[in-house]
Amino acid sequence: MHTANQARCSCGALGVETHAEAQFIIACHCRACQRRSGGAFGAGAYFDRAAAEVLGDPREYARTPEAGGTFRSYFCQTCGSTVFWTIDDHPELIGIALGTFETPLTGVAVHSLYERTKLDWIALDAAALHSPAGYTDAT
Ligand SMILES: [Zn+2]
Ligand SMILES: [Zn+2]
Structure with a gap:
């Protein structure tokens, strides 16, 4: 039986509770994910959307x-942390920002995408998949 995990923003007003294992993690080095996260790359775990319960009232940016x-x-809306995202082409999935989890995820495959704009000091040797762009270019 999987125990619930909680993800939440800096102030705690927005969260997500998950009731399943993460399917995979994407470390995305594209410029849009760098900007969205404010970090060196975007990192999110993907779950079955039906197994994730949103707690709070977020704002959306599409x-x-x-x-x-x-x-x-x-x-x-209070602290500005991005906690989760969805992709219209994959309505069955929800992505949750990796840094927002109460309990760090372990044992989940990492897919490293858009490495063509990866900062040169980042080496994700443990990633299961690498691509210069999206999945269709993966090796
Ligand atoms: Zn907040
Ligand atoms: Zn990206």
């Missing part, structure tokens, strides 16, 4: 990624 479709990120 953008069109390079691969097409619509990427919707959800952030706290």
Whole structure:
């Protein structure tokens, strides 16, 4: 039986509770994910959307990624942390920002995407998959 995990923003007003194991983690080095996260790369764990319960009232920011479709990120109206996002082309999934979890995730495969804009001091040797762009270019 999987125990619930909690993800939450800096102030605690926005959270997500998950009731399943993460399916995979994406470390995304694209410029849009660098900007969204404010970090060196975007990192999120993907779950079955039906197994994730949103707690709170986020604001939405929608953008069109390079691969097409619509990427919707959800952030706290008080502190601004992005806690989760959805992709219209994959309505069955929810991405949750890796740094927001109470209990760090372990044993989940990491997919490192858009490495063509990866900062040169980052080496994700443990990643299960690497790609210069999206999944179609993966090795
Ligand atoms: Zn907050
Ligand atoms: Zn990205």
